[in-house]
Amino acid sequence: MRLYILLVHAVLVAQSIAALFPPGNETTHSAAVQACQQLDHTLGPSLVQSSGAEYEAAATNAWNLLNAEFAPTCIVFPQISQHVQTAMKAIYDTGSHYAVQAGSHSAMKGWNTVQDGVLIMFSQMKNxxxxxxxxxxxxxxxxxxxxxxxxxxxxxxxxxxxxxxxxxxxxxxxxxxxxxxxxxxxxxxxxxxxxxxxxxxxxxxxxxxxxxxxxxxxxxxxxxxxxxxxxxxxxxxxxxTNDDKSFFGGTITYNSSSAEALLKATARYVHETNDPKAVSLVTFTNAMADGQIFPVYMALLFYNGPELPTAIFGDFLSIPAVSSQLGPLSYLEVAGTLGLENDRGYVQHFGASALVGDEALFLDAFNHWSNFSATFVDSFNQTTLAFTPIPDSQIHAGRDRGGNIISAPRGQFAAVQLLQQLRIGLQDLPRVLQNGIDLLFEQIPPSPGLPLYLNECDAGQKVFQSYSDxxxxxxxxxxxxxxxxxxxxxxxxxxx
CATH class of the missing domain: 3.30.465.10 (Uridine Diphospho-n-acetylenolpyruvylglucosamine Reductase; domain 3)
Incomplete structure (x- = not known):
C-alpha cells in the first residue's frame, strides 16, 4: 500500500512519546518524597496518600491506559482551594514533579498523571x-x-x-x-x-x-x-429542563458506500452553514477485528427548533441511511447522545487538524485516513476521523465576550480529530505506529492560518504556534x- 511505501522511505524526524516524557530519576524521586512528606504533615493522611485502595483507584483512574500505569509518589485529594495552595507551595519549594487530574480523559501520555511526583486529584471537588x-x-x-x-x-x-x-x-x-x-x-x-x-x-x-x-x-x-x-x-x-423538548435531531448512521456523499455534505455544511441554532458532528469510524475493517459512519445533527431545516441539513437527510434516530429532544438528551465514552483499559491516541476548502480536501483526508487504517489494521481496535464545523457565529460569539487566546482568524472551517484506540494487549505505541501517525499528520495538515484544537492534539503537534496570539x-x-x-x-x- 502507498502508506506502507511512504513509511519505509520517510525521514523519521518526530520523537516518540516515550522520548517526550522520560521516566523519573533519583533526583525527581527524592524531591517528590520530600514534597509528599511535607504534605502528609500539613494536610494529613486522609488527603495525602501513597498507598491503599483509594490511592490505587485514583492512580489507575485514567481513561487512557498509558496514564493508568503511572505510579505517583503520593496523591493529594483536595477538598477546598486552600488544600491546592498548600500542595502547590510544597511542590514548588521542593522542586517536585507534579500533575493534575480532573476528568482523566486525556489521550496523551503523562498529561494527567506523573511518575516520581505528586498527583493532585480533584475527585473530592465536584460541586x-x-x-x-x-x-x-x-x-x-x-x-x-x-x-x-x-x-x-x-x-x-x-x-x-x-x-x-x-x-x-x-x-x-x-x-x-x-x-x-x-x-x-x-x-x-x-x-x-x-x-x-x-x-x-x-x-x-x-x-x-x-x-x-x-x-x-x-x-x-x-x-x-x-x-x-x-x-x-x-x-x-x-x-x-428535561421536559422542554426545544431541540430536534439525533443520529443518522450510513453505509460505507455513502462515504463520498457524506464527505461532500460535510464540506458543504462547513462552508455554508452559519446558523447559531445548528450544530453537527460527523464521524467516520473503522472498527477492527481479526484483520478486517467494519466501517461505521455517522452524522449527529441538532437544531434548536422544532425540526431539522432542509436548507441546512438536506444533504445529510437525502443520503440513504442504515438507521435514523431523529426526534424532539431536551438539551439534557442532546448532551447525552454520545454517552459517557468511559471505556478504560485501552491505549488511546489523539491527533488534530483543521480544514477549510472544497470537497476535494475532505475526500483527500478521508482517503489518507482509510489507507492508514488498512495499513495498521492489526494494531487497532478502532480508528476515527471526525469533523466538527466551526461557524463564524462561534468565533464572533467569543469575540463579543472579550476573545480568547486561540484567536481563530475566521469561522467556516472544520476542527478535525484523529482518534486511535489500540487493540487489547498493546501497552504502548510501537515506534513504527507512531511514525505512521506522524506521517498521517503530514498528509492531513491544517489549512494555513487555522488553529489546532489543544484537547485533541498529539504531544508532538505545535498547537500553540498555530494560535494567532x-x-x-x-x-x-x-x-x-x-x-x-x-x-x-x-x-x-x-x-x-
Missing amino acids: ASYDPVTDSITLEPGIHWQEAVTAVEPFGVAPVGGRVGDVGTGLLLGGGLSWLSPSQGYAADTFKELDVVLVTGEMVTATVTNEYSDLFRALKGGGNRFGIVTRYKVSAVHTG FELLKMIYAKYDPTGFNVAHTQGPIGL
Missing part, C-alpha cells in the same frame, strides 16, 4: 451550582460534564461543556467544543471568573476586567501551564511562571 441573580454556573474542577449538566438541568440552564459525559473541566482550558458552541463560542469563552492557584501557591481570582485579565485570557484555550483552576464561574445558557501567550506565561517551573516539572501541553 455544581446555579446562581439566578448573576445567571452563572459555578463548577468545581473535579466534576464531569454529564454530572454538571444533570446538576443544573432542574433550573432550565446548562454550561457550555463537553459532548462526552466522562470528560471533565480540563476541556475548558483547551478551549472546549460543545453542542452549544455555534451560538456561545468555545466553552472557555463563557468564563466569568476563575480562581487560580499559581505556581508558587498564591491564589488569585481572574476576570476579564481585573488586574489578572491577561491570565484570564490565557486560560481561555492556553491549557493548564499557567496555574491550577479551582473554581470556574461560567455563563449559564437557558436550554430548558502565540506571542502574547508566551509573554503571559513568562509573567506568571518566570522561573519556567511548569515547563520543567509538569508533563503536559508543550510548546511555550
Whole structure:
C-alpha cells in the first residue's frame, strides 16, 4: 500500500512519546518524597496518600491506559482551594514533579498523571451550582460534564461543556467544543471568573476586567501551564429542563458506500452553514477485528427548533441511511447522545487538524485516513476521523465576550480529530505506529492560518504556534511562571 511505501522511505524526524516524557530519576524521586512528606504533615493522611485502595483507584483512574500505569509518589485529594495552595507551595519549594487530574480523559501520555511526583486529584471537588441573580454556573474542577449538566438541568440552564459525559473541566482550558458552541463560542469563552492557584501557591481570582485579565485570557484555550483552576464561574445558557423538548435531531448512521456523499455534505455544511441554532458532528469510524475493517459512519445533527431545516441539513437527510434516530429532544438528551465514552483499559491516541476548502480536501483526508487504517489494521481496535464545523457565529460569539487566546482568524472551517484506540494487549505505541501517525499528520495538515484544537492534539503537534496570539501567550506565561517551573516539572501541553 502507498502508506506502507511512504513509511519505509520517510525521514523519521518526530520523537516518540516515550522520548517526550522520560521516566523519573533519583533526583525527581527524592524531591517528590520530600514534597509528599511535607504534605502528609500539613494536610494529613486522609488527603495525602501513597498507598491503599483509594490511592490505587485514583492512580489507575485514567481513561487512557498509558496514564493508568503511572505510579505517583503520593496523591493529594483536595477538598477546598486552600488544600491546592498548600500542595502547590510544597511542590514548588521542593522542586517536585507534579500533575493534575480532573476528568482523566486525556489521550496523551503523562498529561494527567506523573511518575516520581505528586498527583493532585480533584475527585473530592465536584460541586455544581446555579446562581439566578448573576445567571452563572459555578463548577468545581473535579466534576464531569454529564454530572454538571444533570446538576443544573432542574433550573432550565446548562454550561457550555463537553459532548462526552466522562470528560471533565480540563476541556475548558483547551478551549472546549460543545453542542452549544455555534451560538456561545468555545466553552472557555463563557468564563466569568476563575480562581487560580499559581505556581508558587498564591491564589488569585481572574476576570476579564481585573488586574489578572491577561491570565484570564490565557486560560481561555492556553491549557493548564499557567496555574491550577479551582473554581470556574461560567455563563449559564437557558436550554430548558428535561421536559422542554426545544431541540430536534439525533443520529443518522450510513453505509460505507455513502462515504463520498457524506464527505461532500460535510464540506458543504462547513462552508455554508452559519446558523447559531445548528450544530453537527460527523464521524467516520473503522472498527477492527481479526484483520478486517467494519466501517461505521455517522452524522449527529441538532437544531434548536422544532425540526431539522432542509436548507441546512438536506444533504445529510437525502443520503440513504442504515438507521435514523431523529426526534424532539431536551438539551439534557442532546448532551447525552454520545454517552459517557468511559471505556478504560485501552491505549488511546489523539491527533488534530483543521480544514477549510472544497470537497476535494475532505475526500483527500478521508482517503489518507482509510489507507492508514488498512495499513495498521492489526494494531487497532478502532480508528476515527471526525469533523466538527466551526461557524463564524462561534468565533464572533467569543469575540463579543472579550476573545480568547486561540484567536481563530475566521469561522467556516472544520476542527478535525484523529482518534486511535489500540487493540487489547498493546501497552504502548510501537515506534513504527507512531511514525505512521506522524506521517498521517503530514498528509492531513491544517489549512494555513487555522488553529489546532489543544484537547485533541498529539504531544508532538505545535498547537500553540498555530494560535494567532502565540506571542502574547508566551509573554503571559513568562509573567506568571518566570522561573519556567511548569515547563520543567509538569508533563503536559508543550510548546511555550
